[in-house]
Amino acid sequence: xxxxxxxxxxICTTAHPIGCAKNVENQIHAVKAKGAYKGPKHVLVIxxxxxxxxxxxxxxxxxxxxxxxxxxxxxxxxGGRTASPGWYNTAAFETLAHQEGYYAxxxxxxxxxxxxxxxxxxxxxxxxxxxxxxxxxxxxxxxVHPDTGEVFSSCLKxxxxxxIGKSVDPLRREIKDVHLDPATEEDxxxxxxxxxxxxxxxxxxxxxxxxxxxxxxxxxAYDYIGPELTHAIYKNGTIGKAKDHLYKTAMELNKTLEKxxxxxxxxxNKALVTQASAAIPVVPLYISILYKIMKEAGTQEGCIEQLxxxxxxxxxxxxxxxxxxxxxIRMDDYEMESGVQQKIKALWPKVTTENLATLTDxxxxxxxxxxxFGFEVPGxxxxxxxxxxxxxxSLSLRQFPRE
Numbered sequence: 001x002x003x004x005x006x007x008x009x010x011i012c013t014t015a016h017p018i019g020c021a022k023n024v025e026n027q028i029h030a031v032k033a034k035g036a037y038k039g040p041k042h043v044l045v046i047x048x049x050x051x052x053x054x055x056x057x058x059x060x061x062x063x064x065x066x067x068x069x070x071x072x073x074x075x076x077x078x079g080g081r082t083a084s085p086g087w088y089n090t091a092a093f094e095t096l097a098h099q100e101g102y103y104a105x106x107x108x109x110x111x112x113x114x115x116x117x118x119x120x121x122x123x124x125x126x127x128x129x130x131x132x133x134x135x136x137x138x139x140x141x142x143x144v145h146p147d148t149g150e151v152f153s154s155c156l157k158x159x160x161x162x163x164i165g166k167s168v169d170p171l172r173r174e175i176k177d178v179h180l181d182p183a184t185e186e187d188x189x190x191x192x193x194x195x196x197x198x199x200x201x202x203x204x205x206x207x208x209x210x211x212x213x214x215x216x217x218x219x220x221a222y223d224y225i226g227p228e229l230t231h232a233i234y235k236n237g238t239i240g241k242a243k244d245h246l247y248k249t250a251m252e253l254n255k256t257l258e259k260x261x262x263x264x265x266x267x268x269n270k271a272l273v274t275q276a277s278a279a280i281p282v283v284p285l286y287i288s289i290l291y292k293i294m295k296e297a298g299t300q301e302g303c304i305e306q307l308x309x310x311x312x313x314x315x316x317x318x319x320x321x322x323x324x325x326x327x328x329i330r331m332d333d334y335e336m337e338s339g340v341q342q343k344i345k346a347l348w349p350k351v352t353t354e355n356l357a358t359l360t361d362x363x364x365x366x367x368x369x370x371x372x373f374g375f376e377v378p379g380x381x382x383x384x385x386x387x388x389x390x391x392x393x394s395l396s397l398r399q400f401p402r403e
Contacts, residue, residue, distance in 0.1 A: 019374025020088035039064030039316040040133035049086030053137030055303040067103035105394040154194040157183035195242035197249025217262035273368040288360035
């Protein structure tokens, strides 16, 4: 079938398998261009199919030659509908990894559940023995608690007072006013339950209980802080409370990992176009301005450039890992450079619908948004007939019994 982008709100409901595969191939080329490094050997990536999680898997495999297991929750094609982009990304990643002789297997299911944790432990025990790097990069709007069965849904809201400001509808290319009512206590609790660190800790406890953590193991989750412009919605909002919990979890895991001479880190990464960030008011406009400035300065990085730099130049450089006063790795250094932020502050009040295309990189934002789903990727003929039914090699070869 011929596949075209169909959008609903801030998501695209179709994905292009050839475009997604080309995106993965481009990321692999970016890692290889940076050069090989001595890094992790056995890697578990929880949330491995898109964004920073996918980039982590690619950077570990094609930069350090690591064996990787990826966990995610993606939809295959069904009834003529396309699969989700993460499904196509993983199919391409595994295929290309296997072609070059790398081990890569995947588990598709609810990473919050006990069943998927059990399946993952079994696969690690069977194939790897232990893991020396655990990446936690889940981005889910909903969580069913594995012990109580309670369902939690996260939200993006300010705390204590309403938020009134401006944002952009990037696909319509329109500046609009945003008004958000403050979160309730229940909203905050739910968001922390979904996006905080409890599940990360559960994964690490499960790995430790099965004696699957290698000596010197590193575990890492990803964070974002951003500038004051976004604080009301992000840092000081419900998602910020969840990230505070994630930070506390990292500090607690550091104590847990002492017996392995290991460490847990939060990496504070830069603002990027992702399926998650597209849903956050204010952030798409901020990113559109940021991209214009960073591209002009030659410092713009995507997910793969961030992760290649993080793993090769920070974590596995052979030098002491540089941390900020709070004990976090800062990969947002180029974004938060004072000159960059001063230019954003100067442009912010001037941006209107009429001058959006000249004062911001809204075109670049929209292009990256569509590329998340395999569209607008250079070199792809979108008029050709393609099959939506694409297999993930390891999933078609391996089955685990259900509990």
